[in-house]
Amino acid sequence: MxxxxxxxxxxxxxxxxxxxxxxxxxxxxxxxxxxRLITREYQLELTTGGENSIRVVQFSDVHLGPNFSLKQLEKLVIKINRLKPDVIAFTGDLMDVPSQFEGRLNISDVLGKLKSTYGNYAVWGNHDHGGGGNRFYADIMVKSGFKVLRNESSIIDLGNGKVLNVIGLDDAMLGNPNVQKAYSGVDEQGATLLLLHQPDLVDEVGHENFDLALAGHSHGGQVVLPVVGPIVTPPLAKKYTKGMYKLGNDHHLYVNSGIGTTRIPIRFWDPSEISVFDLTL
Structure with missing residues (x-):
């Protein structure tokens, strides 16, 4: 008993x-x-013996809406500016449901405070196309001081004969990515920074066509179990889910875990992040 x-x-x-x-x-x-918001920093040598250094700061998947406010965006902008970026890269999904976000008209007042040496660049995500986003996204980003790259490229002159190609692909779920068009104006002598929303698309681009690719979309899974990894990730973020991937000898892909959340406002073992890349060219 x-x-x-x-x-x-x-x-x-x-x-x-x-x-x-x-x-x-x-x-x-x-x-x-x-x-929580953490900063992850990386150093990459894109050119052996290079003399030029450039700092690229990436943020992604903000998902402004019920679970991420303009006040939180203001804090994010302050934190990014403190990192003193040379280039700022946004890899898509600004608002969660664009047509329902009442603060649309005020976004550019906040994002427009971002400062960088060589410019701010953005690409389209699936949430930027969907939910009425195609009516607002490009205008908001341009007013915020971003160059929106939709299957196009831009060349940054770093001096000393060095250039950095910044290539942006359209979203692969609701848009129409065109690799050939995006690369049509690239300086073949320069280093190549590829911006895209869905990370798995890099296999279609070809790893030899970029030195560093920056993507988002996956949110890192939002919920990650130790040893097991992300419980679930969205389409086109199944192979590459989060963090740094070395693809061949001299090519890298980084998948940012994003800032906000979508569907369910939950994160576990996968905090929001800003990613910083100090590149030697």
Missing amino acids: KKTKKIILRIIKCAIIGSMLAVGIVTYSFKIEPK
Whole structure:
């Protein structure tokens, strides 16, 4: 009888501890981690013995809406400016449901405060096309001081005969990416920075066609289990889900985990991030 009571008490204790742990994890995942913002920094040598250094700061998947406000965007802008970027790259999904976001007219007042040496560049994400976004996105970004690259490129003159090609592809889910058109104006002697929303598209582009590719879309899975990895990622972010990938000897892809959330406002083991790349050319 005493043994039975001890067993019952142990079961009850385990159930209480398990319940408390579950509540703690849920609370952390919904209330704490979605508000965390970390900075990840990388150094890459794109040209052996290069003398030019350029800092590229990437942010992605803001998803302005019920779970990410303009006030939070203001804090993000301040943090990015403190990093003193030479180039700022936004890899898509500005608003969660663009037609429903009432603060659309005020976005450019906030994003327009971003400062960089050589310019700010943006590409389209699926949320920028969908939800009425195709009516607002390009105008907002241009007013914010961004050059929106939709299957086109831009050349940055770094001096000393060095140039950096910035190539932007259209969204692959609701847009129409055209690799040949995007690369038509590239300086073949320069280093190549590719911006795109969906990371898995790099296999279609060809790894030899970029030195560094920056993507978003996956949100890193939003919920990541140790050892297991992301529970689920969206289409075109199945192969490359988060972080840095070395593709061949001299080609890299970075998948940013994003700033905001979509569908469910949850993050676990996958905080929002700004990614910084100090490139030697």
